Amino acid sequence: MNRINKKLQEDKKLLSIYFTAGYPNLNDTVTIIQDLEKSGVDMIEIGLPFSDPLADGPTIQASSTQALKNGMTTEVLFSQLKDIRKSVNIPLIIMGYFNPMLQYGVEAFCKKCAEIGIDGLIIPDLPVDVYNEQYKATFEKYELINMFLITPQTSVERINFIDSISNGFIYMVSSASVTGSNSGFGDEQTKYFKRIAEMNLKNPQIIGFGISNNETFTQATTHAKGAIIGSAFIKHLTNNGVNTITNFVSSILK
Amino acid sequence: MSYNVNNKGYYGEFGGAYIPEMLYPNVEELRQNYLKIMGEPSFQKEFNQLLKDYVGRPSPLYFAKRLSAKHKTKIYLKREDLNHTGAHKINNTIGQILMAQRLGKKRIIAETGAGQHGVATATVCALMGLECIVYMGEIDIARQAPNVARMKMLGATVVPALSGSRTLKDATNEAIRDWINNPVDTHYIIGSVVGPHPYPDMVARFQSVVSDEIQWQLYELEGTTKPNYVVACVGGGSNAAGAYYHYLEDTEVKLIAVEAAGLGVDSGESAATSVLGKEGIIHGSKTLLMQTKDGQIIEPYSISAGLDYPGVGPMHANLYKTGRAEFISITDDEAMKAGLELCKLEGIIPAIESSHALAIFEQKKFKPNDIVVLSLSGRGDKDLDTYINHFKL
């Protein structure tokens, strides 16, 4: 069974952390992953940096720009991760935009992910219908789970369709916004979280975007299986470097 | 084979809508409604009326006698430079503002490079009393100051794009992010035949008035609706799409697309997407774009701010791939020289974008009886500083 599915069956709320590979320094990738696992994180999204990340706010944009300047490429990331399964057991997901994957070759990319022990992908700008028609078979061949996003504006029919073709978790974007907003969650979000929870979808939901601390993590996981933190963790790395990752994680899980 | 869009939003293998889910409701709303709305008689009436009374259409098809004599062929200039606000961009913004109104949108966003599209958007927002926010790269704000001032006078808010290379592609990213953040009340008026389906098709349709006019104007002048060649510069490709539109399927009419070579195609400072680009995804569209081997988008360069876009619309990617259009690259120097030549021979100061199209007569020879229609996409007022600096006038 894929590590993601196994993890989703555990009887606990899940914390997933996103970071941009190659940031703050080119070769921090493995250390960050190992420390996140040691700190009690359940799942990791390794961001493959892109020059033009449309769905991201300033924090992830800046970390991507820096990572590219540091020399991060698809090849470099794969070589950094080559032995990652010798030391890390939690699910690993690569999150990135579609163009770098397309240039690498979608099949070659999937094959490499499978060799390394990557469990799934999140590709915000690969539309559901294109995936379904052109790439689903390839992903399945390499036993990679592709996670799709839904937002407060996604229609009920579309949510049901996305649920029907998913077999991991559904990535619930908390509000209509790019990554990195931290205005907290109000009534509107709570209503949306409840509305989705009550749909009893076959795939568990994990909420992302706008989760930055223990309070927002708790709010999100009251209605969902887990939550994803990205920008807040990147900010932590910017301010504190890679040595105090445990402090950050315990401030969320306290 | 058709060179126009198919019912799935593709031109051959190019196009589609590679967008994050956050944009899906907006783009889908537009996709489901744009043809229906454009087909409504009341829409057509208002659109045509504004093009006539407000923009000043039809724009003349002018026989450039001295230019023709010099290059020993028959050159007709389609005078989009005479439109209100000085370029073809307003044909599209008029159409899109009427679309936005019918979709019930209250807030308009746009990206701009040279500022022509930003001015054209600010203009129609003032006309309709809608809020207008224009994203513009920090570097372009500095080098296109007069257009920034015009947008402000017209009541628009100009927001600097501070990310990435701080030019047109980043302004486009910021506009898309704004749309993600404002999914309900906002319409994004994109400035060229780029972006996710249905934008390339919608913008091409609004610009198609250009070739519609060329057909009957040429008939009055030459007794035929068909030129031998239609020539246009290509940034994203909207003035070219408009000039080609009604000739796309008629292969007797040859199409020439002129790209900006910047300092030279192999100089590393260029915007010649068809030569330097490779298939990929930019701003929600599968098309040709300048990118590293790794799929990171490369910042292009051209002396003309309106041509330095790292991609090209999917219609043009397909015209290139199929060989339907001939692509020619013109350097900064060649364009500037051709621009000055038009001033001296015809008393017309062209936009530097259009000067690229004019420069092909030095590269390509036409027969004396060939009818060459060239899209003079804009006027050079915005470029005076650049011309003056270039020629030390």
Ligand SMILES: Cc1ncc(COP(=O)(O)O)c(C=O)c1O
């Ligand atoms: C006068 C003029 N011509 C051409 C262009 C290039 O755009 P497109 O290729 O969409 O016509 C611009 C863009 O700013 C422009 O201002």
